[in-house]
Amino acid sequence: MIFHSLDFILFFLFVLAVYWNLNRKFQVFFLLGVSYFFYGYIHPWFLYLIFASTVVDYGCGLAIGRFPQHKRTILWVSLAVNLSFLGFFKYFGFFVDNVAELLRLAGLPSFTNNLDIYLPVGISFYTFQSISYIVDVYAGRLKPRENFFEFALFVVFFPQLVAGPIERAIHFLPQLDQDRTLKVQEVREALFLLVWGFFKKLVIADNVAFIVNKLFALEQTTFPLVWVGVFAFGVQVYADFSAYSDIASGSARLLGFQLTRNFNHPFISASPAEYWKRWHISLSSYIQDYIFLPLYFYLSRKAIKRAIVISLLITFFLVGLWHGAGWNFIWFGIYHGVLVIIYGWFKGFTPPWIRDNRWLKPFQIVLMFILAHIGFMLFRETEMIYILRHLSLSPFVGGTPLQQQAAWFLFGQALFLSLPLWIHTLYEHYRDRLFPADSGLRIALHTVVSLLMFMGILVLRGDSQSFIYFQF
Template sequence: MIFHSLDFVVFFLLVTAVYWRLPHGGQNWLLLVASYVFYGWFEPWFCILLGGTTLVDWWVALRMDPDPSRSADAFAHPSPSERVARRRWLLGSLVSNLAVLGTFKYFDFFVGSVQSGLGALGIEASLPLLKLALPVGISFYTFQSLSYTIDVYRGRLRACRSLRDFALFVSFFPQLVAGPIERAEALVPRVLAPRVFNLVVARDALVLMAWGFFKKLVIADNVGIIANRVFAMKDPGFEMLWAGVFAFGVQIYADFSAYTDIARGSARWLGFDLMKNFDHPYLAVSPSDFWRRWHISLSSWFRDYLYIPLGGSRHGLPRTLANVFITFLLSGLWHGAAWNFVLWGAYHGLLLVIERVWGAIRGLGRHPGRHRLPIWRALPQWALMFVLVHVGWLLFREGDAAMLWRDVTLVPGTAPLAERQAGYYLALIALSFSLPLWAHSLWTLWQGRSYSDRPAVREADVPTSTVAWQAVAVGVMFATILVLRSRTSLDFIYFAF
């Protein structure tokens, strides 16, 4: 079931119509059943894998934390023998989860790569491929569930005794398929706590969902048509290609952030506050600044569960650079079983390595990207970073090595004049569709925070003018959707990951 479908609208209205009439336990049962219906809408057998992941990690956590009466301090400081036992249980969780993920997502990729490598050496080989369908969202919920068992192993989190409540944490439908990748320490307490309807939060949630639908149906799908047509061309010129790359940059941000906004809005309507996943990434002025703004839930996951365990920045510059590069190489592989994603991850890892080395040379410390810059320096750095990010999007989007080599060797001004003009025209169209994104970023900077970050307040504290503006904003966005929405509906890009 996809967000921008009539099926989801009817589904969500039915769930919410019943949800707030139930006691807390009934709400959790309803959300759990609804989440499996939502996921099974894609393919019913996907629910078997989701349920298997849930059962394994719930059981493993209970084995690591068998005594609920034990004090939190004693649990956080286990004996050496207990730590060894926990490590064995954690290893079981890691092996089972990564084996399932590897089988469905990466087996054919690695076998195919080995076969191609042998062929390049003149060795004929016909290796078996599984050709399994990739379950939607498997990378997201696998990482979310793994973060839970790792935190229990570390003693930071007590095991959830209720299978129902843990299953809801893993399968919560607003963020199940494409995130944000939530942490158990943030989401499980919301599952366990009673939830009361708040009209102010519900209105904010509606605005956030409307903004998400607007970004998906008006911006992402329209510029996505441009990007798809350019990348389908047999021999685009330099100007046409980079118009397509810019269009894809607009598309992927509008598309992915739209999913996040709809997910966060629908979760807020149900009494849950999901983490922020984007913070205006195209305003970034450095590679590290970009990754503090883009797909925040994934970048923080890799930081906490891979980069820091590898040693982080605690063992000198060479080790730090290696840890950064390895982390982003695997982050690229997480996105997809293809070499262009690995190359994209390596590219961003290299940018961060260069930033760290440059920061060390200039004596800026461990986090050179966090220094506030005067406007006269920030603007050139922003422009450079914007270009570098879009070079990365070319690597991300172009899945064929021969076509990528063609793309990077194009020379500006060599295409026929009519094609160059068409490229400029398409870039202007993509820019015009992106203007609401830029306006929203600048408005948020001016206001200090957006409606998506506003804490819950009492109904009496909200001025009537705010309510009126919210109603106008929602009305304008839905009217614009009716007029300008793309007639070609595209899937969310991150559904493929």
């Protein structure tokens, strides 16, 4: 079931109507049931896999609590099962393709990959969630959850199941122990998030997708057309993915749950490190805590030379691989890792009067914006031959007058469609000063803007596209 469908709206209204008439204990059963329905509605077969993953991690969590002397072995069992599921369904086909290609390149008898493995939607998200639970139980940060239904709800909670935010057990599970209430302010904020999320998806992302799809499909292209396409894709992917997170957060709030914030205006970042603190925050903080820090600590303690460089490259390689089974995603990850390394290296010998100079910050933001969009090109373009072609285009060749006109026209359209995103960034920057929380002014503003966005959705919505991050 996808958020921007009548099915979901009816489903969610039904869930709300029943949910708030149940006591806390039955709310868990009910949410678990409707979450399985939500996921099974996409494909019933997916339920077997998520249920198997849930049973294994629930059992391993309990086993760590009962047999702490064997906790390391149990942790490895859980990791092996989770990563085997993820590896098989997401990466096995990619692996087989590459083996076949290597054999071909070596002049050896090769084969054609006839495997057609169906990727269960959201597997990367819920696998990471389950792993966070086991690691936190192993580390003693969290007690094993005795109640199977509560743990199962953590894994399958429908608002964020398919495309995050990646919720950590230590953040989500304690919320199940508290009484959930629905305050008027919470409802207002949740509804605003929902309308803003639907507006970003249906009006911004789906309309700009038209420009992106046209420009990336061109056989004969030029430097301006490629980079207008890349800019438009940056708008699309941010609007699309942050829309999903906002709709997930808004839906969860209406059920009395708080989800992790996933985006914090990434396009005003002044460095790659800041960018990853603002973009897909639930993934980057997860990767930092569960992969980068342990790895860097381990290598540093072993006195491995350039531990930081090795740790960053491995970490960002995995970030890329998490996004998808394709070389473009791997290059996307490595590219960002190299950016972090280069920036860190420069930071080491840049004097503070340059590094912390607020007059230079706008230039740093523009530079980071451009660098982030080069990354988006790697993200969007799956064929290496096209990536190399785009990068080799000369900025001094604008193409025919028609191509130049088209580039300007489409750039104007993409820029216009992105305006609400920039306004929203400015608004959030000044919001608490100009419109204090819960003030009549803020309520009035949100009401008017929500109505305008709602009308915008009715009149301006683009051709419906699936959420980009569904593929992960």
